[in-house]
Amino acid sequence: xxxxxxxxxxxxxxxxxxxxxxxxxxxxxxxxxxxxxxxxxxxxxxxxxxxxxxxxxxxxxxxxxxxxxxxxxxxxxxxxxxxxxxxxxxxxxxxxxxxxxxxxxxxxxxxxxxxxxxxxxxxxxxxxxxxxxxxxxxxxxxxxxxxxxxxxxxxxxxxxxxxxxxxxxxxxxxxxxxxxxxxxxxxxxxxxxxxxxxxxxxxxxxxxxxxxxxxxxxxxxxxxxxxxxxxxxxxxxxxxxxxxxxxxxxxxx
Amino acid sequence: xxxxxxxxxxxxxxxxxxxxxxxxxxxxxxxxxxxxxxxxxxxxxxxxxxxxxxxxxxxxxxxxxxxxxxxxxxxxxxxxxxxxxxxxxxxxxxxxxxxxxxxxxxxxxxxxxxxxxxxxxxxxxxxxxxxxxxxxxxxxxxxxxxxxxxxxxxxxxxxxxxxxxxxxxxxxxxxxxxxxxxxxxxxxxxxxxxxxxxxxxxxxxxxxxxxxxxxxxxxxxxxxxxxxxxxxxxxxxxxxxxxxxxxxxxxxx
DNA sequence: CGGGGGTTTGAGTGAGCTCAACTATCGTGG
DNA sequence: CCACGATAGTTGAGCTCACTCAAACCCCCG
Numbered sequence: 001x002x003x004x005x006x007x008x009x010x011x012x013x014x015x016x017x018x019x020x021x022x023x024x025x026x027x028x029x030x031x032x033x034x035x036x037x038x039x040x041x042x043x044x045x046x047x048x049x050x051x052x053x054x055x056x057x058x059x060x061x062x063x064x065x066x067x068x069x070x071x072x073x074x075x076x077x078x079x080x081x082x083x084x085x086x087x088x089x090x091x092x093x094x095x096x097x098x099x100x101x102x103x104x105x106x107x108x109x110x111x112x113x114x115x116x117x118x119x120x121x122x123x124x125x126x127x128x129x130x131x132x133x134x135x136x137x138x139x140x141x142x143x144x145x146x147x148x149x150x151x152x153x154x155x156x157x158x159x160x161x162x163x164x165x166x167x168x169x170x171x172x173x174x175x176x177x178x179x180x181x182x183x184x185x186x187x188x189x190x191x192x193x194x195x196x197x198x199x200x201x202x203x204x205x206x207x208x209x210x211x212x213x214x215x216x217x218x219x220x221x222x223x224x225x226x227x228x229x230x231x232x233x234x235x236x237x238x239x240x241x242x243x244x245x246x247x248x249x250x251x252x253x
Numbered sequence: 254x255x256x257x258x259x260x261x262x263x264x265x266x267x268x269x270x271x272x273x274x275x276x277x278x279x280x281x282x283x284x285x286x287x288x289x290x291x292x293x294x295x296x297x298x299x300x301x302x303x304x305x306x307x308x309x310x311x312x313x314x315x316x317x318x319x320x321x322x323x324x325x326x327x328x329x330x331x332x333x334x335x336x337x338x339x340x341x342x343x344x345x346x347x348x349x350x351x352x353x354x355x356x357x358x359x360x361x362x363x364x365x366x367x368x369x370x371x372x373x374x375x376x377x378x379x380x381x382x383x384x385x386x387x388x389x390x391x392x393x394x395x396x397x398x399x400x401x402x403x404x405x406x407x408x409x410x411x412x413x414x415x416x417x418x419x420x421x422x423x424x425x426x427x428x429x430x431x432x433x434x435x436x437x438x439x440x441x442x443x444x445x446x447x448x449x450x451x452x453x454x455x456x457x458x459x460x461x462x463x464x465x466x467x468x469x470x471x472x473x474x475x476x477x478x479x480x481x482x483x484x485x486x487x488x489x490x491x492x493x494x495x496x497x498x499x500x501x502x503x504x505x506x
Numbered sequence: 507c508g509g510g511g512g513t514t515t516g517a518g519t520g521a522g523c524t525c526a527a528c529t530a531t532c533g534t535g536g
Numbered sequence: 537c538c539a540c541g542a543t544a545g546t547t548g549a550g551c552t553c554a555c556t557c558a559a560a561c562c563c564c565c566g
Contacts, residue, residue, distance in 0.1 A: 091388075097391075127344070148444075152521075184546095201522095447554075452513065
């Protein structure tokens with residue numbers, strides 16, 4: 001018997017995208033689901049396979065990626081605790097990208113059919129799912145701008161700023177320190193660089209006093225400096241008023 | 254009094270994403286709208302401005318783009334006749350990217366509120382809008398892979414293949430010849446290259462006998478060769494069965 | 507026939523890549 | 537508790553793909 005509270009992060013997230021009534025919230029929380037704990041080597045979804053489940057990230061970090069014919073990998077998105085993972089895929093029959101954990105994760109697999117049925121029955125849930133998909137697409141677009149038109153230093157700085165702000169608004173961190181599970185290889189795959197060049201660029205950012213990495217934790221030491229270095233401004237993240245408020249209360253203003 | 258048939262390309266497109274009943278089709282065609290003819294210098298939407306309209310492309314080509322702080326431009330998507338232009342933005346209050354014509358275009362501006370109301374009243378329309386947004390996001394993801402992990406030759410070849418297949422499945426061309434309104438500068442902005450390097454790379458592709466450009470028309474002379482050069486396979490475009498069938502009938506198999 | 511947007515060419519430069527080795531870190535099992 | 541192996545990070549040297557800057561050319565259109 002699934003615990004009703006397990007899915008509340010998703011409910012909260014979707015409610016921020018589009019207002020949900022009590023009935024909708026209850027319906028969301030009552031969705032059937034299966035919990036799983038996965039380590040980094042596992043796949044949450046695989047390109048080309050049928051999309052039977054939609055996946056909610058209950059704890060940890062995950063990422064989507066695609067491969068070129070000769071095996072080069074591009075990371076398409078990074079997801080935080082509380083994110084719905086497959087939404088861009090969600091509406092599709094066949095998954096178009098791979099999803100894997102970035103850290104050890106706990107996920108809830110929700111049958112796609114059940115989610116679609118809920119969207120069908122509740123217009124405000126459909127609206128929230130649509131809005132969330134759109135917000136993710138806007139982030140994807142910013143990544144394309146990042147990779148296509150910024151240099152290595154800016155790409156990395158931009159990504160670190162984005163992750164800080166997203167975690168801040170999601171209530172996952174306080175101030176510009178947050179857990180860091182992304183290897184330099186993966187950081188390269190996210191920014192269209194090689195791990196070697198990521199390494200050297202990170203050293204530059206550290207020497208400039210912009211950030212620090214100790215263990216599995218990053219500290220953004222100079223927020224305005226890092227924003228400038230990364231040409232970062234948060235508009236594309238499409239925050240709701242609630243989230244704007246959470247941001248205003250912290251260093252990442 | 255708007256002509257009811259004007260919006261039928263949109264209805265057809267959405268119906269391919271998710272089956273629509275007669276009532277839904279009728280409701281879509283009855284949407285209020287304003288027709289406009291625009292030349293290439295105009296903006297259809299502007300980053301940062303409130304999103305009051307959703308825009309349907311009735312003829313011609315259009316593109317979305319964003320700028321970095323120092324003025325570099327990244328093209329995020331190219332849209333064909335029949336496409337809904339602002340869907341990723343659609344759900345958002347504020348536009349997060351710019352939209353401009355690539356050729357002279359005719360567009361229909363549909364009040365965003367009217368579209369949202371329709372989605373609210375008809376679950377299958379909401380599903381179709383969601384699915385279309387997801388399909389666009391999948392294309393965006395492929396562009397990110399393209400720019401992040403392929404070399405200049407492959408990036409350009411890939412884009413040309415994508416546009417051929419999309420136009421083929423939309424019934425806009427027959428065989429691998431199609432109108433070409435993208436300048437080399439814009440092609441660079443779409444692929445993360447400079448116009449100079451695009452020029453030289455195009456020359457290479459022409460000399461290899463892969464394609465030809467005369468006037469405002471491209472011909473893909475060697476489809477398998479171009480697919481190989483661009484590491485292209487159409488899975489990410491998320492076609493419906495109808496569209497698959499249209500594809501099977503042509504050279505771009 | 508002049509102007510302007512788009513394309514083409516040349517020469518020099520540099521950001522980021524490749525390849526390869528080395529070091530640090532950390533979890534695991536003996 | 538230490539040895540080991542595996543994973544991740546760091547360093548060096550040389551190279552190349554794509555960039556920059558600048559000029560010429562082309563062609564369409566008024």
